[in-house]
Amino acid sequence: MFISDLHLAPGQNERLDAFVSLIESLAAHRIAALYILGDLFEAWPGDDAGDAGLGQAVGAALSSLAPAGIKVSFIAGNRDFLLGERFAGPLGIDILADPTVVTAGGVQLVLTHGDLLCTDDIAYQAYRSEVRDPQWQARFLAQSLKAREAIAADLRAKSESAKSGKAAEIMDVNADAVANLLAQHPRRILLHGHTHRPRRHELLLDGVLRERWVLPDWDPLADPPRGGGVLAREGRLVPFGLTGLHRL
Ligand code: LP5
Ligand code: MN
Numbered sequence: 001m002f003i004s005d006l007h008l009a010p011g012q013n014e015r016l017d018a019f020v021s022l023i024e025s026l027a028a029h030r031i032a033a034l035y036i037l038g039d040l041f042e043a044w045p046g047d048d049a050g051d052a053g054l055g056q057a058v059g060a061a062l063s064s065l066a067p068a069g070i071k072v073s074f075i076a077g078n079r080d081f082l083l084g085e086r087f088a089g090p091l092g093i094d095i096l097a098d099p100t101v102v103t104a105g106g107v108q109l110v111l112t113h114g115d116l117l118c119t120d121d122i123a124y125q126a127y128r129s130e131v132r133d134p135q136w137q138a139r140f141l142a143q144s145l146k147a148r149e150a151i152a153a154d155l156r157a158k159s160e161s162a163k164s165g166k167a168a169e170i171m172d173v174n175a176d177a178v179a180n181l182l183a184q185h186p187r188r189i190l191l192h193g194h195t196h197r198p199r200r201h202e203l204l205l206d207g208v209l210r211e212r213w214v215l216p217d218w219d220p221l222a223d224p225p226r227g228g229g230v231l232a233r234e235g236r237l238v239p240f241g242l243t244g245l246h247r248l
Pocket of ligand 1 (some may be wrong): 043045046078079080082115118121123124127130131141151152155156158160161162163166171211248
């Protein structure tokens with residue numbers, strides 16, 4: 001099972017409830033592995049965020065999976081790239097590189113959060129290089145949790161205002177970036193989140209039909225509610241919605 005972009009945030013109990021319901025249903029649906037492709041959290045200011053509150057509740061839900069034999073893997077999103085071994089290790093969660101190749105349910109995939117493919121968003125990519133720098137992260141993490149939460153809130157506001165001045169195409173994946181990644185991984189299907197534009201795309205690359213699948217973001221309170229993800233089963237990918245799992 002592949003999910004992303006849940007954007008779990010304190011005080012948004014419906015999102016957390018939807019996530020916990022999904023986690024609790026995995027064993028009954030014989031899911032062998034859960035891949036979370038980033039932005040599980042709206043903002044993750046460091047692993048001490050897992051010591052209490054929302055972070056602890058999410059950790060508690062995820063901690064039930066390893067003992068049930070369900071492998072959990074995580075690729076960092078642009079909201080939770082500071083999620084590290086201190087949080088993931090005790091839960092048995094593997095943190096994977098971006099991109100990563102896997103074969104799951106008989107499907108050969110290349111997985112990414114998706115933000116790396118948005119190469120037209122020059123301002124974002126410059127910001128990304130800065131905050132992914134280990135020295136920058138060490139300085140950031142040396143501050144108190146309260147101070148880091150305040151910086152994260154400030155960055156969120158800056159991001160929203162920056163986005164309001166960007167054309168929608170700039171915030172989607174770049175066609176050449178997609179083609180390059182697919183060319184490096186012949187026969188694999190590309191699966192990512194981040195753009196919140198769930199769809200199955202077909203493209204012709206060197207005369208070969210290739211696929212790119214985009215995961216949905218989650219908002220159980222939206223009309224219609226958004227959420228769910230993609231299952232890899234018996235050599236095929238199958239999308240599922242928030243309420244659709246029971247029909248599979
Ligand atoms: O997140 P979303 O969907 O709104 O927009 C993203 C890009 N924005 C971001 C920024 C995050 O939203 C900020 C919150 C991160 C919380 C992390 C937790 C704590 C870590 C704190 C350290 C970082 O990722 C947005 C893209 C959009 O996706 C579509 O792809 O366009 O990019 C931007 O808006 C970036 C701006 O264009 C430029 C950056 C402005 C901020 C400048 C601060 C510089 C350095 C940081 C110093 C503290
Ligand atoms: Mn994202």
